[in-house]
Every structure is written in structure tokens, then in C-alpha cells.
Amino acid sequence: MKKTAMKLGAMKREQDPITFLTAYDYPSARMAEEAGIDAILVGDSLGNVVLGYDSTIPVTLDDMVYHTRAVARGAGATMIVADMPFLTYHTGASDTLRHAARLMQEGGAQAVKLEGGAEIADEVAACTRAGIPVLGHIGLTPQSVHQLGGYRVQGKSKAAIDRLVADAQALEEAGAFGIVIELMTDEAAKAVTAAVAIPTIGIGAGRHCDGQVLVYHDILQYASPYRAKKFVKTYADLGATIRTAIGEYVADVKSRAFPAEVHSFQGGETPAAGPSA
Numbered sequence: 001m002k003k004t005a006m007k008l009g010a011m012k013r014e015q016d017p018i019t020f021l022t023a024y025d026y027p028s029a030r031m032a033e034e035a036g037i038d039a040i041l042v043g044d045s046l047g048n049v050v051l052g053y054d055s056t057i058p059v060t061l062d063d064m065v066y067h068t069r070a071v072a073r074g075a076g077a078t079m080i081v082a083d084m085p086f087l088t089y090h091t092g093a094s095d096t097l098r099h100a101a102r103l104m105q106e107g108g109a110q111a112v113k114l115e116g117g118a119e120i121a122d123e124v125a126a127c128t129r130a131g132i133p134v135l136g137h138i139g140l141t142p143q144s145v146h147q148l149g150g151y152r153v154q155g156k157s158k159a160a161i162d163r164l165v166a167d168a169q170a171l172e173e174a175g176a177f178g179i180v181i182e183l184m185t186d187e188a189a190k191a192v193t194a195a196v197a198i199p200t201i202g203i204g205a206g207r208h209c210d211g212q213v214l215v216y217h218d219i220l221q222y223a224s225p226y227r228a229k230k231f232v233k234t235y236a237d238l239g240a241t242i243r244t245a246i247g248e249y250v251a252d253v254k255s256r257a258f259p260a261e262v263h264s265f266q267g268g269e270t271p272a273a274g275p276s277a
């Protein structure tokens with residue numbers, strides 16, 4: 001059954017940990033759904049892990065719509081949240097609403113995610129007034145990496161924790177149904193999670209969150225080369241599996257081991273119809 005924003009709130013109250021994973025295309029979405037994920041985030045991390053940029057800043061709204069549509073085709077029974085990319089929600093409520101609408105109407109998302117705290121509360125409120133569920137995102141906010149001075153752990157002082165708590169409360173008041181809290185100390189995540197009734201979804205934010213989110217390519221080591229991160233637990237090494245498999249294919253063609261007779265058509269045989277996979 002498709003989880004709703006309300007259902008995720010109930011999971012916090014029931015202390016049932018919420019599972020999010022990113023996905024960017026049809027097969028990743030489909031496998032996440034088949035594996036029983038609670039919700040899928042079409043993250044603008046696709047800029048890094050799928051498009052090969054070195055930050056999320058180059059990702060466009062068209063990129064997000066395109067990938068969200070593919071995810072929606074793969075995971076029709078799962079709640080899909082799509083990231084609003086860089087500078088698509090800072091130029092007024094009407095721009096914000098139009099951009100969020102594209103992710104929902106063209107992309108097929110059921111909710112959007114915006115980075116920021118109190119300073120974007122008006123945009124969050126405009127979305128929720130229009131019936132667009134919003135997931136907040138505070139702590140390390142990658143679209144502001146040049147302002148934050150790098151990918152640094154947040155919430156290291158009492159003052160910093162107080163600011164994170166105030167931002168979380170501002171998002172809750174503006175109507176956000178949950179908040180991603182990224183790369184912050186245990187103490188900060190605990191304080192934020194206790195300060196709001198809506199669920200916190202942590203990434204690099206320790207054990208005191210109401211749920212967790214990780215990047216698809218990170219848990220599967222689906223990258224070349226894969227860079228280990230302290231806050232990620234990996235569950236497979238797809239990068240190595242894929243490189244080895246492709247290498248074997250290349251070697252097979254070179255040695256003429258492939259195609260073999262079993263892969264070849266003889267007269268009178270009916271070839272299998274339909275697209276691959």
C-alpha cells in the first residue's frame with residue numbers, strides 16, 4: 001500500500017522506523033518497491049551519482065521531471081518525493097508552486113523536498129496551502145555547499161543546535177510533513193527529533209531520527225570508483241560485480257566464446273519477441 005505523508009507521521013508516533021531510499025530511474029525504483037521501501041526520494045543527488053556532476057547545483061527542473069517520471073513508472077505503489085533543484089523555490093511563491101506542480105503533474109511525484117529552514121517557511125506554506133506535501137531538509141544542505149564551505153558536519157555547538165531546532169519548528173509550523181536532517185551530530189539530531197511532531201529522516205544524522213534515507217548508489221557501491229563514507233552502510237558491491245561482468249563479456253567476444261551456438265538462430269526457429277529484460 002502506498003504510504004502517505006499522514007501515514008509517515010503515524011509511523012513516528014508508533015515508533016516504526018521509516019525507510020527512504022533514493023532512486024532515479026525505472027529499474028532502481030522498481031527494485032526499491034519490490035524490496036519493501038516505505039518511500040522513494042528522487043534526489044537531486046542524481047547530479048552526482050547519475051549525471052556525473054561534482055555537486056547538485058547543475059541539476060535542472062527538467063532533469064528532475066525526467067527522472068521522476070521514470071521512477072513513477074517503476075514504483076506506482078510507493079510514495080515518491082521529488083527534490084526541488086537549485087534556485088527553483090527562491091524567486092517567489094508563484095514560481096515555487098509552478099515548479100512543484102511540474103514535479104507532480106509531469107513527474108508523478110506525490111510530494112516535493114526543499115532545502116532550508118525558517119528562511120523558506122513562506123514557500124513551504126504556499127505549497128502546503130496548495131495541497132502539495134512538503135518534506136523539509138536541514139543540516140547539511142548540498143545546494144548551499146559553497147555558502148557552507150564544504151560538506152561539514154552540522155550542529156556542533158549549542159547555538160548551532162538551537163538554530164537547527166528553530167528551523168525544524170518553522171518548517172513544521174509552515175506545514176511540512178517531515179524533515180530530512182543531513183550530516184549532523186547525534187546530539188543535534190536528537191534535539192531536532194524531540195522538538196517536532198513530524199518525522200525526521202536522517203542521513204549521516206545518527207540513531208535518534210524517526211527514519212533513515214540513503215542514496216541508492218551508496219548502499220550498493222554502484223559507482224566507479226566507490227568512495228566509502230562513514231555514515232553509509234553498504235549492502236552489495238555492484239560496482240565490482242558490473243566491472244567484472246563487462247570485462248568477461250569483452251573477453252568472451254574477443255575469444256569468440258560469445259556468441260555460442262545456443263545464442264544463434266537457425267532456420268525455422270522463431271526468435272523471442274519483445275524488448276530486452
Ligand code: KIV
Nearest residue numbers: 022043044045180203
Ligand atoms: O538528493 C538526495 O539524495 C538527498 C538525500 C541525500 C536526502 O537530498
Ligand code: NA
Nearest residue numbers: 043044045083
Ligand atoms: Na537532494
